[in-house]
Amino acid sequence: MTRTDLKPVRFPTERTCPFSPPPELTELRDEHPVHRLAYPDGAVGWLVTGHAAARAVLSDPRFSARGEHRRAAVGGGTPEPARPGVFIFMDPPEHTRFRKLFTGEFTVRRTRRIEPEVEKITAGRIAAMREMGPPLDLVREFALPIPSLVICELLGVPYEDHEFFQRHSEIMLDHERAMDEAVESYTLMAEFLSELVRRKRGKPQDDLLSRVAASDLTDIEAAGSAMLMLAAGHETTAKMLGLGTYLLLSNPDQLEMLRNRPELINGAVEEMMRYLSIVQFGLVRGATEDVELEGRLIREGEAVTVALSAANRDPGLFPDPDALDLSRDAGRHLGFGYGVHQCVGQQLARVEMRVAFRQLISAFPGLRLDVAPGEIETTRLASMYGVRRLPVSW
Template sequence: MTAPALQTTRRCPYAPPEQHTRIRDTDPGISQVTLPGGQTAWALSRLEHIRAMLTDPRFSSDRRNPNFPRFTRERPGRQPLLQTMIQLDPPEHGPARKAVVGEFTVRRMAGLRPRIQEIVDEQIDAMLAGPRPADLVQALSLPVPSLVICEQLGVPYHDHDFFQTRSATLLSRALTAQDRQQALTGLRDYLRDLIAKKAAEPTDDLLGRQLAQGNDPEDVLSLAFLLLFAGHETTANMISLGVVTLLERPEELAALREDPARTLPAIEELLRVYTIAEFANARVAVADVEIGGVTIRAGDPVLALSTAANHDPSAFDEADEIKLDRGARNHVAFGFGIHQCLGQNLARMELQIVFDTLFRRIPTLRLATPADKLRYKDDALIYGIHEVPVTWEESA
């Protein structure tokens, strides 16, 4: 019997697809589904099962494996144009991550805080000086993380339209494999030229430091792609979603304004509730493994239904409720295990600075379009909102 097709559309922005919840709430919480690429894969939906899978070396991240879960009908086992560290298994993964992990320590992130604050203030200044309503996505959500990661990497920000357009293509499920291949080729060639220039004329930025340490330029290229791609799309979408959520909850927003210590717990809750990279934790079994009483055979594709797991009632009290003071950090919005998101400290800090600054500087900010009329990214691999029209009252 053919496994049911994987549902990818949420029943509302705050909730996983009904199918995912149904799988989670029916023992054993593991079921087979048919992916958009045509494969049959195991779907894990409970937090404990997903965390166990993500820390088990018998599950591989290598996209070159012909059985790795695919969301498009691309040729199985096709050699990727770029093999980033999130696609590496031990022992190759450890040295690749170690080479760059020092760039993302809490201490180094604290050193970036003043510059990020400047960037946020500059973007809000520009938004206030422009027409109303403004699109928050273009005015703030995209520029802030894009500027931050460009400065960190040493990528010219004036090229942001080029890499943002191609990133959006790579994340779309609606476009063809050829479209994505062209976008990836364009990004790869752009970054290769940039790295060659940095090799010829050393720069004091993350990519320049990687080259100065003697790392292979092709390894630096794959790192640059990963950080540039992941470093703006995810945070940009969380800014937009977070602002909409807070504007829809004026009493809780007022509490955040009065006590900024509430912001970080609220960010954790927003990360948990939305889980925007919900299908990022895919793997392929390389040995027989039993999880939750189900035997997953070597070669079986495995998908983590991360949004369902982050709404798991066995892990979170009143899991479907948004409790901005919850502050739980046992979610898998940033993944788990050795591939847990490298830039999570940076993402949290950017979100904190944006939310605190935006609502302090524009206390009358409000949505210019009702939240239920906004266009959510149901067709993308990273969840978010296409546009967020906002307006505000002129200050006296």
Template sequence: MTSTPGIPDFPMTRAAGCPFDPPPAARVLQEEAPLKRVKLWDGSTPWLVTRYAEQRTLLADPRVSADISRPGYPSPAPLPKGGSGISFILMDNPEHARLRRMVTAPFTIRRTEKMRPAVQKIVDDQLDAMLAGPNPVDLVEAFALPVPSLVICELLGVPYTDHDFFQENSKVIIRRDAKPEERAAGHQALVGYLDELMGKKLAEPSDDLLSGLATRVNAGELTRVEAAQMGVLLLIAGHETTANMIALGTLALLEHPDQLKLLREGDDPKLVASAVEELLRYLNITHNGRRRLALEDIEIAGETVRAGEGMIMANDIANRDPDVFPDGDRLDLSRDAHRHIAFGFGVHQCLGQPLARLELQVVYSTLYRRIPSLALATEVGQVPFKHDGSVYGVYELPVTW
């Protein structure tokens, strides 16, 4: 990527020694204006929307498209031939709404709350196994990745015994520097896997989400390919994002012992819920912005976004916007952070956010109490961070107790 005078390249680099903070250059742009031009890998110069208010306005605007197939869409990387295939999150209404409705019910707050005992058992079982194993240990491999993988497998009806297969292919798909053909191969492998599983659900349905999709396939409401692609989306989103929040959130708390103490010694569910929202606001694992396209000319913040121009909603800096979150660079578990946009906003906001919140609440209220002496087993500067992917986190987190 070559530089364009006056227009900075995007994504931007975090400051050394500040792994939890957005890139300083992005913060400078935020201070300058609500909308600024940036340059992407392909030479295009979409708008970077830097502030909270403008992001919420645009994400709720029906003149703004999430359709990755439209010309001008600010894709974070070259698309594989045939498009992305990542189901409804990169579509517009009415097709987005039609497909999303088919999987909404299992992710309601009431339905997910009924899963709390099952999630608690998964967390306890994984901690039992970790405590019985070697010390130090990689928290990602031993706990952060297995917990949400087990939960989403149970919900979808995917055999957890296949976790190595779907985790490895998921990593390729979300790696920003993966070649288009590598991402296409990873995606096709998962579509093939879910399609085969869908065949089994069509023949012998059970009480899980994929069986529910199979019922819709039989009713002619959904094609089998659509069902398999939706399964891929839910499987990837259901384990990758939460796994990274568990590990990165733990590291952030270990680096802020005063805040960790609140969780370890308190027993108020409201504090735990508040801590989850604050960590989501503070960390922003979706760190390359939400990509959108203007369908019509849009006047906003003294600028005109022309039809066909791309926009990037930089949620990491929006969630530190001082007009909304005073002293936003400080991690404060007692803060009322519920207005954050870590899950997006508008019709495309994250479908699985009730489940993610539940899992994080169970983890953050259990891990540090059961292992009160939990500590980093290396220097924070030696922890490998995921700067190269669409989801931010750590590749490994060596811990001891």
């Protein structure tokens, strides 16, 4: 029987464990994989918490990713509409036109060629940490610089501008910030990258941004695509490296197993992606027609928020899902999304995490937190969940 007369819930945000989604999300999923959701702007849509239902929404072309369907699950209301070139808020064929410019740059084969550079960058950060000595902030000295250096090298963005784009990327993704702050940060980033695109058009180099600048995209479209790659290309992996290290230090048995069995690193990264699910407020789609999903009738025009963190803890697919098991097969996790919008840079992110975690735990066998766990601040209302600082010693 199709149900439409359901009382809407609010998206839960309070965590009882820094590594797990809010317990209310688990309770909702265990009750039913699809619930009515009340958005902060007053609209009522849907919340998807089950793995099968999540895959169905993210792979069904009747659910659109276009900007006009965007609704914030938490915060002050509906975000700004999608900007030119930001293709994660587009549907095919427009989405395909933009994405194809980047797909070939992030294949498994291409990222294997990048791996030696990732190894070199990571080794450089390890050496810098040794020279500084403990204690230090692992986010500032390791988790954030590695993906920032890699994406700058790949895109052709000067690394000396890293503090600028790191700061404004963080503001744009933080729901605790006022909307005018996010808009200002977007504008400054767009101006910075538009100028860089114009320079690349006049004097191209062997980098991704030069190849994008040479395409048929306008300056503002190329800048929007570059902003997406620059922000997502460092912010997400940095959050995983910081939070993932915190997770390993909080689970010494799993850390020791990984140290003794380095061949587990590939699967361990997948398990951490499943377990942590840093996209904490979900992915939003809009129904372009009436769709029945798990016995719920989703009306044309209604927004659907897919809670990846709940879907990745679905016991129907992952036995004992709330346990961290770095030896488990977590290959069907949704940490990189699913369907045509699955993260285009996922292979690069995997390489960065494998190399960084492997070198870190090998170089510092005595690595430990330098503060009590309760003192570690998380980005509780940011789109990408993680730790703001991670003081460590060894």
